[in-house]
Amino acid sequence: MYYLLILAVGVERLAELIVSKRNARWAFAQGGKEFGRSHYPVMVSIHAGLLLGCVVEVWALHRPFLPWLGWPMLVLVALSQALRWWCVATLGRRWNTLVIVVPEAPLVHRGPYRWLHHPNYVAVVAEGVALPLVHTAWLTAVCFTLANALVLAVRIRVENSALGYT
Numbered sequence: 001m002y003y004l005l006i007l008a009v010g011v012e013r014l015a016e017l018i019v020s021k022r023n024a025r026w027a028f029a030q031g032g033k034e035f036g037r038s039h040y041p042v043m044v045s046i047h048a049g050l051l052l053g054c055v056v057e058v059w060a061l062h063r064p065f066l067p068w069l070g071w072p073m074l075v076l077v078a079l080s081q082a083l084r085w086w087c088v089a090t091l092g093r094r095w096n097t098l099v100i101v102v103p104e105a106p107l108v109h110r111g112p113y114r115w116l117h118h119p120n121y122v123a124v125v126a127e128g129v130a131l132p133l134v135h136t137a138w139l140t141a142v143c144f145t146l147a148n149a150l151v152l153a154v155r156i157r158v159e160n161s162a163l164g165y166t
Helices: 002-029 037-060 067-094 119-133 138-163
Strands: 033-035 099-101
Touching (some): 002 067, 002 099, 002 119, 033 138, 037 119, 037 138, 067 119, 099 138, 119 138
Antiparallel strands (some): 033 099
């Protein structure tokens, strides 16, 4: 069942990319400008590595499902997905996996953006810890978390600069 969960998350990622491509076309048609493209391939690799690590670590190291850990982590995965798609719905056409800013478009201050500048990254961090731990893949959780922290430090700096946050 765990492998089906990883497959489902992978399919969800493909859906995100489809939405992102569509939204990017719209943003560029509105005069949108892209920022920070150089870190994007690293970010994609880290996210692909998360899914691959979840499968390989559980399979190769025979990680068990521990109900006291796995069930709460599965709930956290579901909550992170809900937050991610709340962000997508709130930003609408402006949501993207790239950093594209449409000129003269006001900042969004509704939905989860009422409380945080980058709520999508809360979802990413939570999922990066929880998804591997559903089946005790703690090495993947640690490696993804460290690599993701490095890329998020760059990504958030790029977004803050592009959006005019100080």
